[in-house]
Amino acid sequence: MKNVEVCLTPDLVDLYVAKGKVVVVIDILRATTCMTTAIANGVKSLIPVATLDECRALCKKGYIGAAERDGKTAEGFDLGNSPFSYMDKNLAGKTIAVTTTNGTQAILRSKDADEIIIGSFLNKTAVINYLNSQSKDVLLVCAGWKGKINLEDTLYAGAVIDGLDENFFFENDSAITAQTLYKFAKNNKRAFLENSSHVRRLNHLNIDKDIEFCLKDDVYNVIPVLRGNELVMMEMEEVEKTAVRRK
Numbered sequence: 001m002k003n004v005e006v007c008l009t010p011d012l013v014d015l016y017v018a019k020g021k022v023v024v025v026i027d028i029l030r031a032t033t034c035m036t037t038a039i040a041n042g043v044k045s046l047i048p049v050a051t052l053d054e055c056r057a058l059c060k061k062g063y064i065g066a067a068e069r070d071g072k073t074a075e076g077f078d079l080g081n082s083p084f085s086y087m088d089k090n091l092a093g094k095t096i097a098v099t100t101t102n103g104t105q106a107i108l109r110s111k112d113a114d115e116i117i118i119g120s121f122l123n124k125t126a127v128i129n130y131l132n133s134q135s136k137d138v139l140l141v142c143a144g145w146k147g148k149i150n151l152e153d154t155l156y157a158g159a160v161i162d163g164l165d166e167n168f169f170f171e172n173d174s175a176i177t178a179q180t181l182y183k184f185a186k187n188n189k190r191a192f193l194e195n196s197s198h199v200r201r202l203n204h205l206n207i208d209k210d211i212e213f214c215l216k217d218d219v220y221n222v223i224p225v226l227r228g229n230e231l232v233m234m235e236m237e238e239v240e241k242t243a244v245r246r247k
Contacts, residue, residue: 002167003137006157006174009144010106022136023113024127024160026120027143028152030081031068031103033120033214035231037083040122040220042092045230048104049097058097066098071207074099082210083122095230102143107226110141118224118231121156121189125218128163130234138168140178151181151196152214155189158182189215 007016026032035046049055052067052074059065059077066079073080081100098104110116114136119127131138140160142153158178161170170176185192190212213219223234 001169002135003171004131004140004161004164004168004175005138005171006140006142006154006161006178008142008149008154008174009147010102010109010141011144011147013106013109013141016139018110018113018139020136021113021139022115022117022131022134023110023139023141024117024119024131025103025106025110025141025143026153026156027100027103027106028120028156029214030083030210031098031100031143032118033122034066034081034083034086035098035103035118035224036120036122036220036222038086038091038096039118039224039231039233040222041087042089043086043096044093045095045232046224047095047097047230048107048226049099050105050108052099055097055099063095063097064091066096068100070101082207083213084210102145106141106143107231110139113139116226117234119156119160121159121215121217122213122219123222124156124159125163126221126223128160130223131160132163132165132167138164140175152193154178155182155185155193159186162186 005016007013038046055065055067065077067074067077068081079085107116140157142157144150144153159182161175161179162182224231225234
């Protein structure tokens with residue numbers, strides 16, 4: 001039987017074993033939502049990096065740069081952390097270097113995993129179907145906010161757990177907590193999150209449209225997956241082949 005665990009913040013990731021597992025990185029508001037949107041809209045790949053300097057260095061090599069700090073587009077970059085920015089047709093076929101306050105850090109701190117995929121409400125069912133189809137244990141890594149737990153990432157972790165089949169069992173209480181939270185809030189996620197710290201933080205930036213979009217279920221049937229140092233689209237044939245092997 002497969003095991004699923006939830007790491008509620010990257011600062012706790014060293015308490016978990018990622019090796020041999022599929023890691024799902026979660027940053028609902030807004031990094032992993034942007035990554036899903038970018039791949040779904042034809043961006044060839046994204047290179048997640050930790051620092052602004054690394055991102056600038058890649059820009060000098062000809063890559064497009066996207067950088068966010070504290071919810072805002074970092075100075076000197078054209079792209080920030082709004083999913084709507086990644087719907088630009090001019091980005092199709094391009095590679096984007098990206099750094100964010102929390103999401104890219106969570107990816108880079110999960111590098112010991114056998115596989116890293118990107119989760120968002122936008123591709124929730126695609127992620128659930130893939131996890132059910134493959135044979136490895138799963139670690140859901142919530143990006144949180146600067147090392148602290150946040151509500152929306154935990155809520156999504158609970159949504160994934162709620163969709164996993166009977167071949168999974170829960171290793172830790174954080175998985176039970178996340179699922180319980182999701183069952184309570186799933187019928188009105190926005191209202192439930194209204195007083196959460198990150199929604200209040202983002203409300204000051206007047207990006208209500210972004211928040212609403214980030215909480216939509218199953219807009220896209222794609223899964224960004226880390227191959228080497230780049231996030232690319234997982235071919236749906238991979239999901240189908242994995243499902244066949246499990247039968």
